[in-house]
Ligand code: ATP
C-alpha cells in the first residue's frame with residue numbers, strides 16, 4: 687500500500703484544511719524550526735490508531751486539536767485522513783478489493799473519537815486490522831523510523847526483535863487472528 691495523500695484539519699498547527707500530496711518515491715518535508723514538519727508525522731501516527739498522547743508529544747489526546755494562536759481561536763475538532771493506493775490489493779480483509787483506501791480519524795474536544803474507512807464508520811480495530819502485515823501497524827510498525835528507533839532494534843530483546851521480523855515477513859496478521867480465536 688502506498689500513501690498518496692495526507693489531509694489534515696484542526697490537527698495541531700494545521701488549523702485550516704490542508705492537503706499534502708505524496709508524489710513519487712521520495713518526498714522531503716523541509717521548513718524552519720517549529721513550522722509543523724513533525725506534526726505531519728504525528729498526524730500519520732495518530733490516524734493509524736496511536737493511543738498514547740506521549741507518542742504524539744502531548745499530555746492528553748485532546749492536545750492534538752488546534753488550541754489557538756495569537757491570531758486564531760482554538761477549534762473543537764481535529765481530523766486526519768490518509769489516502770492509500772491499494773492497487774496491489776495488500777490491504778487485509780474485506781478491503782483488499784478497493785483500489786484506493788482512505789482511513790480517517792476524527793476527535794472532538796468532548797473526547798468523542800471516530801474512525802472511518804472509505805467513509806464508512808468503523809471501530810478502531812477495523813482500521814488497524816487493515817494494516818496488519820503491511821509494516822504500518824501501530825504495535826510493530828517499522829514504517830516510521832524515528833530518532834532512537836535504530837538503537838531500539840539493535841538493543842531489542844529476542845521477543846521484540848521477533849515481532850519486527852514477523853511484521854516484515856507478513857505473518858503477524860495470522861498470529862493476531864490465532865490469538866483472537868484462542869481467546870474466544
Ligand atoms: P523542528 O524543526 O524544530 O523539529 P517542526 O517543523 O518539526 O520543528 P513541529 O514540532 O511539527 O515543528 O511543530 C511545532 C509547532 O506546532 C509549534 O509552533 C506548536 O505551537 C505547534 N502546535 C503543536 N500542537 C499544537 C496545537 N494543538 N495547536 C496549535 N499549535 C500546535
Ligand code: MG
Pocket residue numbers: 723724725
Ligand atoms: Mg521536528
